[in-house]
Amino acid sequence: xxxxxxxxxxxxxxxxxxxxxxxxxxxxxxxxxxxxxxxxxxxxxxxxxxxxxxxxxxxxxxxxxxxxxxxxxxxxxxxxxxxxxxxxxxxxxxxxxxxxxxxxxxxxxxxxxxxxxxxxxxxxxxxxxxxxxxxxxxxxxxxxxxxxxxxxxxxxxxxxxxxxxxxxxxxxxxxxxxxxxxxxxxxxxxxxxxxxxxxxxxxxxxxxxxxxxxxxxxxxxxxxxxxxxxxxxxxxxxxxxxxxxxxxxxxxxxxxxxxxxxxxxxxxxxxxxxxxxxxxxxxxxxxxxxxxxxxxxxxxxxxxxxxxxxxxxxxxxxxxxxxxxxxxxxxxxxxxxxxxxxxxxxxxxxxxxxxxxxxxxxxxxxxxxxxxxxx
Amino acid sequence: xxxxxxxxxxxxxxxxxxxxxxxxxxxxxxxxxxxxxxxxxxxxxxxxxxxxxxxxxxxxxxxxxxxxxxxxxxxxxxxxxxxxxxxxxxxxxxxxxxxxxxxxxxxxxxxxxxxxxxxxxxxxxxxxxxxxxxxxxxxxxxxxxxxxxxxxxxxxxxxxxxxxxxxxxxxxxxxxxxxxxxxxxxxxxxxxxxxxxxxxxxxxxxxxxxxxxxxxxxxxxxxxxxxxxxxxxxxxxxxxxxxxxxxxxxxxxxxxxxxxxxxxxxxxxxxx
Amino acid sequence: xxxxxxxxxxxxxxxxxxxxxxxxxxxxxxxxxxxxxxxxxxxxxxxxxxxxxxxxxxxxxxxxxxxxxxxxxxxxxxxxxxxxxxxxxxxxxxxxxxxxxxxxxxxxxxxxxxxxxxxxxxxxxxxxxxxxxxxxxxxxxxxxxxxxxxxxxxxxxxxxxxxxxxxxxxxxxxxxxxxxxxxxxxxxxxxxxxxxxxxxxxxxxxxxxxxxxxxxxxxxxxxxxxxxxxxxxxxxxxxxxxxxxxxxxxxxxxxxxxxxxxxxxxxxxxxx
Numbered sequence: 020x021x022x023x024x025x026x027x028x029x030x031x032x033x034x035x036x037x038x039x040x041x042x043x044x045x046x047x048x049x050x051x052x053x054x055x056x057x058x059x060x061x062x063x064x065x066x067x068x069x070x071x072x073x074x075x076x077x078x079x080x081x082x083x084x085x086x087x088x089x090x091x092x093x094x095x096x097x098x099x100x101x102x103x104x105x106x107x108x109x110x111x112x113x114x115x116x117x118x119x120x121x122x123x124x125x126x127x128x129x130x131x132x133x134x135x136x137x138x139x140x141x142x143x144x145x146x147x148x149x150x151x152x153x154x155x156x157x158x159x160x161x162x163x164x165x166x167x168x169x170x171x172x173x174x175x176x177x178x179x180x181x182x183x184x185x186x187x188x189x190x191x192x193x194x195x196x197x198x199x200x201x202x203x204x205x206x207x208x209x210x211x212x213x214x215x216x217x218x219x220x221x222x223x224x225x226x227x228x229x230x231x232x233x234x235x236x237x238x239x240x241x242x243x244x245x246x247x248x249x250x251x252x253x254x255x256x257x258x259x260x261x262x263x264x265x266x267x268x269x270x271x272x273x274x275x276x277x278x279x280x281x282x283x284x285x286x287x288x289x290x291x292x293x294x295x296x297x298x299x300x301x302x303x304x305x306x307x308x309x310x311x312x313x314x315x316x317x318x319x320x321x322x323x324x325x326x327x328x329x330x331x332x333x334x335x336x337x338x339x340x341x342x343x344x345x346x347x348x349x350x351x352x353x354x355x356x357x358x359x360x361x362x363x364x365x366x367x368x369x370x371x372x373x374x375x376x377x378x379x380x381x382x383x384x385x386x387x388x389x390x391x392x393x394x
Numbered sequence: 395x396x397x398x399x400x401x402x403x404x405x406x407x408x409x410x411x412x413x414x415x416x417x418x419x420x421x422x423x424x425x426x427x428x429x430x431x432x433x434x435x436x437x438x439x440x441x442x443x444x445x446x447x448x449x450x451x452x453x454x455x456x457x458x459x460x461x462x463x464x465x466x467x468x469x470x471x472x473x474x475x476x477x478x479x480x481x482x483x484x485x486x487x488x489x490x491x492x493x494x495x496x497x498x499x500x501x502x503x504x505x506x507x508x509x510x511x512x513x514x515x516x517x518x519x520x521x522x523x524x525x526x527x528x529x530x531x532x533x534x535x536x537x538x539x540x541x542x543x544x545x546x547x548x549x550x551x552x553x554x555x556x557x558x559x560x561x562x563x564x565x566x567x568x569x570x571x572x573x574x575x576x577x578x579x580x581x582x583x584x585x586x587x588x589x590x591x592x593x594x595x596x597x598x599x600x601x602x603x604x605x606x607x608x609x610x611x612x613x614x615x616x617x618x619x620x621x622x623x624x625x626x627x628x629x630x631x632x633x634x635x636x637x638x639x640x641x642x643x644x645x646x647x648x649x650x651x652x653x654x655x656x657x658x659x660x661x662x663x664x665x666x
Numbered sequence: 667x668x669x670x671x672x673x674x675x676x677x678x679x680x681x682x683x684x685x686x687x688x689x690x691x692x693x694x695x696x697x698x699x700x701x702x703x704x705x706x707x708x709x710x711x712x713x714x715x716x717x718x719x720x721x722x723x724x725x726x727x728x729x730x731x732x733x734x735x736x737x738x739x740x741x742x743x744x745x746x747x748x749x750x751x752x753x754x755x756x757x758x759x760x761x762x763x764x765x766x767x768x769x770x771x772x773x774x775x776x777x778x779x780x781x782x783x784x785x786x787x788x789x790x791x792x793x794x795x796x797x798x799x800x801x802x803x804x805x806x807x808x809x810x811x812x813x814x815x816x817x818x819x820x821x822x823x824x825x826x827x828x829x830x831x832x833x834x835x836x837x838x839x840x841x842x843x844x845x846x847x848x849x850x851x852x853x854x855x856x857x858x859x860x861x862x863x864x865x866x867x868x869x870x871x872x873x874x875x876x877x878x879x880x881x882x883x884x885x886x887x888x889x890x891x892x893x894x895x896x897x898x899x900x901x902x903x904x905x906x907x908x909x910x911x912x913x914x915x916x917x918x919x920x921x922x923x924x925x926x927x928x929x930x931x932x933x934x935x936x937x938x
Contacts (some may be wrong), residue, residue, distance in 0.1 A: 074831055094834040095843075101835045107828035111850040121836035124846075172836055397840075401750020401762070404743050404811070408765055411808040415780035416768075422783060467678050470671045482675075484915070489682050491911045493869055495888045496904040500685035502892070503692065503901075510688060538681070591771075599773030602871070606892060616775050623779050623876060630783065637776045644773060 023086070025050040025176060025208055026071060031080035033066055033232075040066045041232040044080070048176075048210060053202050055211045057219040058229035059255070064212045067229075068178050071210065072101045085175075095124075099176040100169035105185060106161045108153045114140070114164050115149040121172035139167035142201065159190045166201065176208040183218065195222055216256045220244060228252050249362055253295045254371035260301075260336050261372020264294040264361070272361055275331060277310055279354060283361035293362040295372070298339040299324070300358035309351020311336075315344050328374050335374040422634035435635035442618055442636070449614040450643070452529060453598030456536035460544040460593045461586065463537070468548035468585075469578075483549060490542050498535050498606050505531055505607065527609030535603040536593075543592035551585030552578070587651050595644055615640050686908065693901035712902035719899070725887035728799065732883065733867035736806035741860040743807070744814030749848065751815070752822045766812045778876035781805045785877055797879030805877040806867045813866060814859035821855035822848075 024047035031044040041063045048054050056064035069075040070082060073094035082089050089097060100121070108117050118136045127135075140146050143163035148156070153164060162182060169177055179198075183191045199222050202209045213219055219226050220240040228235045228243060228251075236248040247253035250261050264274030269284035274294045286292060306312040313331035320326075327338040329350065336352070344350055426432045439446075471482045489497060504510050505525040512522045525531060555578060563577045601616025608614070615636065622633025696709030716722060751762050769777050785801040829851060833843035849856075871885035878886055891900045 072831075072835060074834075093839070094831065095837045095839050099835075101832070103826075103828040103832055105826055105828065107826050107832035109829060109832070109847055109851075111853075120833070120846075124837040124842070168836070397753035398750050398758075400746045401754070404747030404750070404815075405762070407743060407808070407811070408762070411781065411784070411804065412765055412768055415777075415784040418783040418787065419776070419780045463678065466671075466674060470675060484919070485679060486682070488911075488915070489686060491865075491915070492686065492904065492908055493871070493885055493888060495871055495885055495892060496689070496900070496907070497685065499888075499892050499900060500689040500904075504685055504688060538685070541682075595771070595773055599775050601775060602889070616773075619775055619779060623782060630779075633779060634783070637779055640773060641776055644771075648771070 023050075024048055024083075025085055026210075027081075027083040027086075028067070028070070029081045029083065031067075031070060031077045031082070033063070033070065033075060033077050039232055041070075041077070044232065044234065046227065046234065046237075048208060050175075050208055051206050053199070053209045053211065053222060053224045054227060055213060055219040055223040055225070056227050056229060057213060057216060057255075058235075059214060061231075062229040063232040064214075064229050065180055068101070068180055068210060068212050071176070072099060072178050073097050098174055099178055100172050100174040101178040101180065102165045102169050102182045104180045104182070106165040106182075108161055108164055108168070110154050112153070113149070114145065114151050114153055114156070117153055117164055118167045118171050120168060125172075135171055136167075139171045142170070142204075143167045143197075158186050159194065162186065162194060166198075170201075170205065170207070174207065176210060177202075179209060179211045181212055181214070183213070183215075191218070198222065220256070228255065230255075246360065247295060247362065249365035250293050250295075250367040250369075250371045251365070253293075253360075253362065254367075258298045258337055258339070259372050260296045260298065260374070262294050262296075262334060263369070264292050266290045266292050266361060270356075272359060275311055275334070279310070279359055280356040281359040281361060282357050283359075286361070286363075291364055293364060293368050293372075295360040295362060296336075296354060296358055298326070298337040300355070301336070301338045301340075302353040302355075303327075303338060303340050303342060303344065304351040304353050306349045306351040309353050311354075312349060312351045315346050315348045315350060318344060318346055337374045419634045419637055422631050423638045424635075426631060435631045436639070438632050439635050439639050442615075445613050445618055446615060446639070446643070448529075448612070449598050449616075452533055452536070452612075452614070453594055456533045456540065456597045457544075457590055457594045459533065459537050460541045461590065464541055464544035464589065465548055465586075468545050468552055471545075472549055472552035479553070483546070486542050486545050486549075494539050495602065495606075497539055498603055501531070501535055501538065502526065502606055505534075526607060527611065529608065529612055531607040532604050532612055532614075535607045536597045536600065539603065540593040540597055543596075544589040547588040547592065548582060548585040551582045555581050583654060587654060591648055591651060594647065598644065599640060686904075689901050690905045690908065692898065693905040695898060695901075697898065712898045713906075716899050716902050716906075721882065722884075722887060722899075722903070725882040725884050728802075728881060729868055729884040732799070732802050732806055733864050735803050736810055736867045737860050737863035739803075740807045740810035740814050740863045741856060744811045744859060744863075745818050745849075745852070745856050747811070748815045748818035748822055748852075749844070752819065766815055769809055770812050774872040775876075777809065778805075778873040781808065781873065782876040797877055798881040801877045801879065802874060802881060802883065805873050806870065809870070809873055810863035810866055813862045814856075817859035817862060818852055818855040821852040825851050 026046075026048040028044055028046040031041050032039070033041040040061075044063070044067065046067070056067055058064050066075055070077055073089075073092060076090070084092075084098065109120065112120065115136055118139055119132045122132045122135060136149065137146070140149060143166050145160065145163050145167065148160065148164075153161060156164065162185075165182070182198075183194050186194060195218060198209075198211075211219075211222065220243070223240055225237065226240055226243050227237050230251050236243055236252045238246070243252065244256055247256060247259070250259075253259040253261055262274045264272050266283075266286035266289070267273050267278065268288055269286075270281055272279050272281045272283070272292065272294060311331050313329040313336065315327055316330050316335065317328045318325055321339075324339045324341050325343055327340060327344050329336045329338060329352065331352070338352070423435055424431055424433070426434060467486075471479055471486075474482065502509070506512070507522060507524075507526065509526070511525060516522065559581070560573055560577060563573045568576060598614075599616050601614060601620045604612050604614040604617055619633050619636050619640070621627045622629045622636065692705075693712055694708050694710065695705055696707040696711065697705075747766075751759055751766075754762065781801075781804075782797075785797050785804075789795040789797060789801075825848070829847050830843055833847040834840060838846055869885065870883075871889060874883050874886055875889070882890075888900060888903065891903075
């Protein structure tokens with residue numbers, strides 16, 4: 020897992036119609052890794068994928084494949100294959116011919132093709148579907164055909180562009196497990212694009228969080244979740260309360276009118292910072308026992324837990340707790356040192372992490388128009 | 395991208411065979427025989443204003459009749475069972491597969507002085523009627539030839555009206571009459587517009603129908619143009635000027651029609 | 667209501683078909699040359715006369731040659747044009763499509779005379795060449811092109827744009843990706859366009875009339891026949907053409923039904 024990079028993007032810049040999509044973009048992908056590009060619509064993640072696939076030429080910068088520059092190599096000569104958003108199966112060919120397409124183009128003999136197609140269909144659990152019409156398959160089955168078709172070409176790297184976006188929730192979860200399994204079996208490098216943070220966290224070895232054409236953070240899923248680098252990452256990965264604070268000295272942060280012990284250090288004395296507290300880390304106690312206290316303004320049942328919004332001196336906190344708290348009740352909140360994560364101030368400071376305008380509808384709406392504008 | 399470049403041969407073709415000929419028409423309209431610039435041709439068109447008026451009048455009348463006759467038919471067909479609908483539409487289209495010269499010729503044999511209708515009237519002991527070589531015959535020929543162009547777009551718009559919209563109107567208290575006038579009729583305007591255009595343009599510019607059914611007395615714009623290019627009055631400069639004016643008239647008419655269309659054009663579509 | 671609408675349909679279809687049937691009946695009329703509307707017994711003599719008409723056979727041959735060449739060329743040119751136009755940016759696309767649509771909106775007679783001006787001009791430049799088969803073929807390709815483009819375009823728009831990329835991704839170079847994936851995908855539109863071009867070409871009179879010089883096509887031949895006062899051969903010709911079209915349509919319809927059934931059966935099998 021720690022060989023030299025199979026793909027390197029160096030100082031890539033791309034713009035469409037004068038609008039910058041990627042700015043001075045640098046990324047190394049190691050052989051055999053499962054890397055996920057995660058970000059909201061328009062963040063440039065699909066463009067990154069298309070640069071590697073050869074469908075977009077960067078305005079500036081270089082693309083390397085196993086150390087060789089491939090800027091001018093056309094898509095059909097690259098050793099990468101893509102799984103497209105809506106699969107892009109060839110409607111005029113049946114399952115067998117779709118999977119065989121790449122091998123036939125490369126001039127394999129029919130007997131080789133036959134053996135490989137059956138191997139691939141077996142791997143994606145579609146034996147017996149070889150002569151079906153691809154238009155009549157379910158979404159999940161089409162997805163599997165797309166995987167088989169791409170892998171039949173034995174690529175060094177598989178590019179997956181939101182491949183699970185069109186599936187329903189249950190099927191999506193199954194496919195996540197299956198994709199991860201296929202990746203481990205074949206040892207092929209996967210570069211996966213998604214806007215779904217849960218998907219990213221559960222499948223990847225490395226997550227690349229992007230926004231506005233810039234990498235915000237690269238790390239393991241655990242790093243990204245536990246040590247977000249700025250307010251954008253903290254907010255995009257899971258729920259976060261983000262409050263303004265001041266780092267008084269190493270291990271001491273002041274926010275919400277109190278001083279707290281924390282585990283972070285290395286800031287200037289009295290440096291203004293963003294403080295992240297995950298909703299599930301907050302313990303609910305009696306008002307007088309807590310570090311902070313406030314009034315419950317709304318409660319939503321979420322199955323595993325309740326989502327409780329608490330007003331503390333005008334700032335609305337979100338708490339996730341298995342215990343129900345009635346609206347209007349005064350409660351106390353307790354924070355342990357390792358619940359508190361300190362981040363440097365960034366351009367995203369003050370934009371996220373306050374739940375005063377929180378509503379389910381807004382969340383859903385923002386998920387719906389994902390990726391529409393991206394190329 | 396490279397894909398664009400495979401349109402290049404067509405773009406060349408389009409320039410030579412659409413753009414250049416139009417330029418020639420304009421060029422001829424503004425020059426005299428020696429090639430000098432002149433407005434004489436356009437002024438000359440003025441003397442034919444009665445022909446223009448007649449053409450527009452007959453074309454508009456035929457269009458109106460097509461609309462009045464075609465709308466109920468399109469409406470009735472759109473309410474039939476799907477299988478029946480396709481048979482009916484095919485029957486509407488079938489005569490169009492016959493060359494329109496033959497269709498017009500068929501009316502000649504019916505309307506002539508010694509034609510079938512007059513023969514029939516005579517056998518009943520009634521006197522002969524002057525049927526052919528009248529304006530009525532010209533309009534009849536236009537309606538007969540072009541009514542399918544009215545029915546088809548109307549039909550395709552009417553079948554596309556979502557049944558749930560009609561049900562919503564009924565649910566909100568509209569009776570059958572109101573459903574028709576407040577929902578169906580306004581929703582079918584795109585079809586009417588493309589139907590009207592598809593009938594009016596060929597009707598106003600025809601020269602065959604007027605020649606075959608109108609006799610010499612009912613000249614239309616098309617006949618004038620024909621005469622300037624292939625007829626006795628050979629004068630391509632004047633012919634070009636007339637063509638130019640005809641084009642402008644049609645552009646204006648279509649512009650007016652599109653005013654009725656609220657934004658979404660091409661709703662009717664052409665189906666063949 | 668129902669009987670009323672049935673009666674209405676009956677009247678319209680009577681109007682549409684009566685002239686055609688009269689035409690057909692009188693094609694078997696054993697009349698002297700006196701009248702086309704007095705029945706004087708059954709005869710096939712107009713048919714045998716028709717087949718002895720060298721001019722007619724010549725015109726038929728010309729028409730078929732022109733239609734074949736024009737439909738093939740306009741299909742190849744139009745399909746590649748559509749693919750190229752589809753890849754253009756919005757602004758370019760709009761300009762090109764407006765010019766493409768122009769001959770469809772423009773009155774046929776104006777298109778006809780504009781092409782005539784072009785050909786006369788070009789012929790003069792080439793040392794008094796005259797209009798004929800070449801100019802006819804060029805003109806026919808020109809007016810067929812927009813119909814081919816318009817029937818291919820929707821198929822391209824419906825197509826997943828990633829298909830072309832997917833083929834390249836799997837190892838096709840851009841050209842073979844076009845032939846292996848894009849072309850099969852838009853094939854129905856291409857075939858529709860070609861059939862449309864073929865029928866339009868066979869049927870065209872107005873544009874041919876201005877661009878044919880002395881060459882005869884079937885519609886021009888028909889036109890010259892209607893100019894002679896009495897020519898029952900034309901009835902025989904109409905009957906034959908109408909019969910051919912009926913048979914063709916029946917075959918097409920029959921094949922479509924079969925295909926639909928096969929498709930439905932396929933889907934049902936999937937459902938299980």
